[in-house]
Amino acid sequence: MTYNLECPVTGYKDTDVVTMAHGSGGESMQKLISEMFAKAYPDLQSDQDAACVYIAEPKFISFTTDSFVIDPIFFPGGDIGSLAVHGTVNDLAMRGSQPKYISIAFILEEGFPMKDLERIVHSIAEASAKAGVKVVTGDTKVVGRGQGHGIYINTSGIGEIRAITKIVPDVQNVGIGHKIIVSGDIGRHGMAIMSVRNGMELDPPILSDSAPLNGMVRELYYDYINPLCMRDATRGGVAAVLNEIARSAKLHIRIEEEKVPVDENVRGLAEILGLDPLHIANEGRFVLFVKPEDAEKAVSILQKFEGGEKAAIIGEVVAEHEKGLVTAKTLLGSEKPIHMPVGEILPRIC
Amino acid sequence: MKYVTEFRDREVAEGVIAEIAKVVAEIKQNPKIKLPIRLMEICGGQTHSILQYGIHTALPDEVEFVHGPGCPVCVTPIETINLALELAKQPNVIFTSFGDMLRVPGSDENMFEAKAKGADIRWVYAPTEAVEIAKQNPDKEVIFFAIGFETTTWPITEALCVAERDSVKNFSILPTMVRVPPALLVILSDPECVIDGILAAGHVCTIMGTEEYEPLVEKYGVPIVVTGFQPVDILNGVLMCLKQIRDSRAEVENAYGWVAKGAGNTVAKALINKFFKVVDRKWRGIGAIPNSGFGLREEYLHYDAEIKWKNINARKEPEPNKYCGLVLTGKIKPTECPFFRKECSQEHPTGALMVSSEGACAAYFLYNKDTGETK
Secondary structure, three states: OOOOOOOOOOOOOOOOEOOHHHHOOOHHHHHHHHHHHHHHOOOOOOOOOOOOOOOOOOOEEEEEEEEEOOOOOEEOOEEHHHHHHHHHHHHHHOOOOEEEEEEEEEEEEOOOEHHHHHHHHHHHHHHHHHHOOEEEEEEEEEEOOOOOOOEEEEEEEEEEEOOOOOOOOOHHHOOOOOEEEEOOOOOHHHHHHHHHHOOOOOOOOOOOOOOOOHHHHHHHHHOOOOOOEEEEOOOOHHHHHHHHHHHHHOEEEEEEHHHOOOOHHHHHHHHHHOOOHHHOOOOOOEEEEEOHHHHHHHHHHHOOOOOOOOOEEEEEEEEEOOOOEEEEEOOOOOEEEOOOOOOOOOOOOO | OOOOHHHHOHHHHHHHHHHHHHHHHHHHOOOOOOOOEEEEEEEHHHHHHHHHOOHHHHOOOOEEEEEEEEOHHHHOOHHHHHHHHHHHOOOOEEEEEEHHHHHOOOOOOOHHHHHHOOOEEEEEOOHHHHHHHHHHOOOOEEEEEEOOOHHHHHHHHHHHHHHHHOOOOOEEEEEOOEOHHHHHHHHHHOOOOOOOEEEEEHHHHHHHOOHHHHHHHHHHOOOEEEEOOOHHHHHHHHHHHHHHHHOOOOOEEEOOOOOOOOOOOHHHHHHHHHHEEEEEEEEOOOEEEEEEEEEEOHHHHHHEHHHHOOOOOOOOOOOOOOHHHHHHOOOOOHHHOOOEOOOEOOOOOOOHHHHOOOOHHHHHHHHOOOOOOOO
């Protein structure tokens, strides 16, 4: 077994693959926890049934959970481990909170290579350090060969909602005239995954946008921006987020297609596959609703961050609408609806 | 992106639209030309571009688009879908298909439902991937659902080339490929035909060239302009078609010359000719059209899934929705179908035209803001 010198995981030696014993609660599992997990996560309270954590301003916390079943496990720009951290951190950040503590639960398949597990454990440690969250508790289960897909991860997290968050971002805050911002160019994650699944070797490769968003959100608050509503544009992409918000707030949202930032390579691959970038998943981009007077400033704050260079105002809330409606102004000035994506996103034939 | 954004340039598009308006004004001076002018775009990809970019709303009222049958998913009849589902459910079979096909309803279920119930159904992007799956699973039979027009027939030959080269015995195709010109012949020879000009599918011509259209133009006196898929491409095709109508000409012209060349792709055509012969084929909503498909030649019948599993009979049932055929032949607009947005929607499609990313009904469903409004 080889180690990366930067890896905090040192000296773990057992078998080359995950066995049923690693989930049995006995010696093998204890060894896995103490030798691999506890070394990677210094804040892990591995000898307790539950972690006890400190919260500075205990008025409100945000709490979320998410499961990760991505295939492929390793992809350009990330892996299931970093994704599992970002997913939960971002869900917390979207409610205006500062993510503090997360749990990591593995469901491993018998025979999963130990070196892959180690790589993922390391990636989780790195991603959580970068996002400023502590891994404080976890769980490990092993399922028989053929009953899983190598590795599944569930993460839960707690975030502090501090006084600086004057209004907790909520879809009910959204109203007519509010501006809609995307925090960067969209579609990278979905296209990175799809290019790998389809064996398309792109040069340069499209890297996933998987990243923590809490730094951006914190900066918005520090600069006195009031995010009225925030959603990370994961499955279903920006189109799904806008539709969800339009439906629950009973509003008509209008965007301008030309203003939606999309990288040229992402657009190219999407064109080849016949997909709309608005429907493609992101793992490090969010949609932000603000009052018109905050919009320009918010964009300039986001643009200072890595991944936020292309942040832009893409539209606004124009009217009330009983069923909720999202439309886009097209190239030739007509208006078309932007639908909630239906079912699995499938490439076209020709 | 090169070759994409420049064909979506607003200023260029507006320039062509202004020129179209000028030609239409000239056409209106000639009382012999019947209005409105109806142009049929053959390919479903073009239909989607037209609605997606609002090209139909940007043109003068005197120009109307009629949507053609150029969506391979849409024209595949339900009995073929049923057959594919039966094959997919055979033990020891891995059934592969383009993703678009998986949501098309058969009589009882679609491929996704069959997959959820245990059939090994996988979507591939390139037909050669199906051969790779066959190589990796030598104890299984791998079938590829070979649908498509001429454009897609060529990549299917590529899969057969690989299978032949590597002696892959456990690979076969369910051949349902179709050809554009015979379908056009059916549409143009219909006494009720109201089409004044045709925008031919540029990618089909990239493979097949433009020669096949000459006899049609001569016989029916309808201009055919080879047209691309981006907004500016389509606008140029419309402009060239309208100029012919204004000048009372009927010719085959090429508005997609930067990609499609006169003789087409001779290498691809030779490969198609090597593996396939022209056969009759049944189209959804239209019925059997002579010479409208490609089938495997005698010497390649060992790649034909229908021959390998000749004891499997798919249920033959009438088309569940008779309006699909009327839309496919341009006789009605998707919004004139009584099921549109009611029994038939993107969430619960009852007709193939609502499923495919090239289907006319899907285009209207996705891009028309108001349910009833069409032009």
